[in-house]
Amino acid sequence: xxxxxxxxxxxxxxxxxxxxxxxxxxxxxxxxxxxxxxxxxxxxxxxxxxxxxxxxxxxxxxxxxxxxxxxxxxxxxxxxxxxxxxxxxxxxxxxxxxxxxxxxxxxxxxxxxxxxxxxxxxxxxxxxxxxxxxxxxxxxxxxxxxxxx
Amino acid sequence: xxxxxxxxxxxxxxxxxxxxxxxxxxxxxxxxxxxxxxxxxxxxxxxxxxxxxxxxxxxxxxxxxxxxxxxxxxxxxxxxxxxxxxxxxxxxxxxxxxxxxxxx
Numbered sequence: 059x060x061x062x063x064x065x066x067x068x069x070x071x072x073x074x075x076x077x078x079x080x081x082x083x084x085x086x087x088x089x090x091x092x093x094x095x096x097x098x099x100x101x102x103x104x105x106x107x108x109x110x111x112x113x114x115x116x117x118x119x120x121x122x123x124x125x126x127x128x129x130x131x132x133x134x135x136x137x138x139x140x141x142x143x144x145x146x147x148x149x150x151x152x153x154x155x156x157x158x159x160x161x162x163x164x165x166x167x168x169x170x171x172x173x174x175x176x177x178x179x180x181x182x183x184x185x186x187x188x189x190x191x192x193x194x195x196x197x198x199x200x201x202x203x204x205x206x207x
Numbered sequence: 208x209x210x211x212x213x214x215x216x217x218x219x220x221x222x223x224x225x226x227x228x229x230x231x232x233x234x235x236x237x238x239x240x241x242x243x244x245x246x247x248x249x250x251x252x253x254x255x256x257x258x259x260x261x262x263x264x265x266x267x268x269x270x271x272x273x274x275x276x277x278x279x280x281x282x283x284x285x286x287x288x289x290x291x292x293x294x295x296x297x298x299x300x301x302x303x304x305x306x307x308x309x310x311x
Binding site: 061062065068069072073076189192196199200203 | 274276277280283284287290291294
C-alpha cells in the first residue's frame with residue numbers, strides 16, 4: 059500500500075463530485091429547453107440527466123484481484139454512466155409557443171429546479187466531506203513525521 | 208569508513224538480542240541492498256513527484272485540465288514527500304554527528 063493511497067481515493071471522489079456538479083448545472087441550464095432532439099418531425103425537450111457511481115476497481119478481474127491482494131480498502135469511486143431520467147415530460151398549455159402541438163400544449167423538460175438545488179447541496183457537501191477526508195489523511199502523515207521529536 | 212572496533216560490540220548486542228537460530232544472524236544489508244541505493248530511490252521518487260507537479264502546472268495554465276484539486280493534491284504529495292526526505296536526512300545527519308562525538 060502506497061503512502062498517499064488515501065489521497066488518490068479522495069481525489070477520485072472529488073473528480074466524481076465535480077462531474078456530478080457539471081451534470082446538475084446542465085440540468086438547471088436546460089430547465090426550459092424545448093428543442094433538444096428532433097425525432098419524427100417533432101422537437102423533444104431536454105431530458106434530465108443523472109450520474110451513476112461505482113467503486114473503482116470492482117469490475118475488471120485484474121482490478122478486483124489487486125484489491126483483494128492488498129488490504130481491500132478499495133481504490134475510490136468513478137462515474138461509470140450518465141443516464142437520462144425516465145420521468146415523463148411536463149405538459150404546459152401555451153398556444154403561442156412555436157413548439158406547441160395542435161391542442162396548444164408544449165412539452166417541457168422533466169427537470170425540477172427544487173430537486174436540482176437539493177442535488178447541488180448534496181454534491182457541494184460531499185465535495186467538502188472528501189476534502190476533509192483528504193486533509194485528515196495528510197494530518198496522519200504529518201503527525202507520523204513528528205514521532206520522536 | 209571503518210568501524211571494525213565497534214563490530215565485536217555490535218555483534219555481541221545482536222547475539223544477546225536474538226535467539227539461537229533466529230533469522231537475525233543473517234546479514235541484513237545483503238538482503239535489502241545498500242542504504243545509499245535506498246536513499247537514492249527515495250530521492251528519485253521525490254524528484255518524479257515534483258516533475259509531475261510542474262507538468263500539471265503547465266497543463267493548468269494552458270487550460271488543458273479543469274480539475275483544480277488534482278493539481279493541488281499533486282503539489283501536496285510532492286510537499287509531503289520532500290518533508291519525509293528531509294526528516295530522514297535529519298536523522299542520518301544526527302546519527303553521523305552522534306558517532307563523531309564519540310570519545311576516543
